[in-house]
Amino acid sequence: MAATAQQTAFGATSVDPDTPVEVESDELRVNQADGTAEFVGNVVIVQGVMRLGAPRVLVVYDEAGEKVRRMEATGGVTLVSGPDAAEAQRxxxxxxxxxxxxxxxxxxxxxxxxxxxxxxxxxxxxxxxxMSGRVRTLLNPKN
Structure with a gap:
């Protein structure tokens, strides 16, 4: 069975975006000129009940360099929240x-x-x- 888009739920509970973010990695490179920090090697990010793992994560700060605006994880990513897990390229x-x-x-x-x-x-x-982009799932009527 295939569809082009599907609504679903993810994670056991919601995650407050204001919850502190903990990052571990093998290496850190900071670029003051463009306001980024690059974590490389066995990167693990934890925020509340959510955990993200990837080989590389780029953290982009606001113009003042005080607040994280976004994170870009690449090289094969695993995201876990409660009983749910997702994998992707980025x-x-x-x-x-x-x-x-x-x-x-x-x-x-x-x-x-x-x-x-x-x-x-x-x-x-x-x-x-x-989900979008040729969604595929197997529905098990017994569950």
Whole structure:
């Protein structure tokens, strides 16, 4: 069964975008000129109940260099929130909007259900998500 877009939920609870973000990595490169910080190697980001892992994450700060505006994770990304997990080639996290967009070979696992597409956008404040780009899923009538 295939569709072009599908609404779904993601995560056990919503994530407050104002919750502190903890980042671990093998290496950190800071660029004062463009207001970015690049975390490289085994990057793990935790915010509340959400955890993101990737080989590389670029953090972009506001003009004053005081507040994180967005994060770009690349090189194969895993995003976990509660019982749900998603994998993709990249993830863009807009902190202010409280939205994460995963792109490229997206695989979403929720319990025994799996969904695949090319694009998944998650609203972290509501826990809702939308998949698009040739969505594929297997519906099990027993569950």
């Amino acid at each position: 993830a863009d996290y807009d902190i202010e909007a409280g939205k994460v967009r995963l792109q490229g070979d997206v695989l979403l696992v929720q319990g025994e259900s799996t969904l695949a597409s090319q694009d998944l956008t998650i609203d972290l404040t509501t826990g809702s998500a939308q």
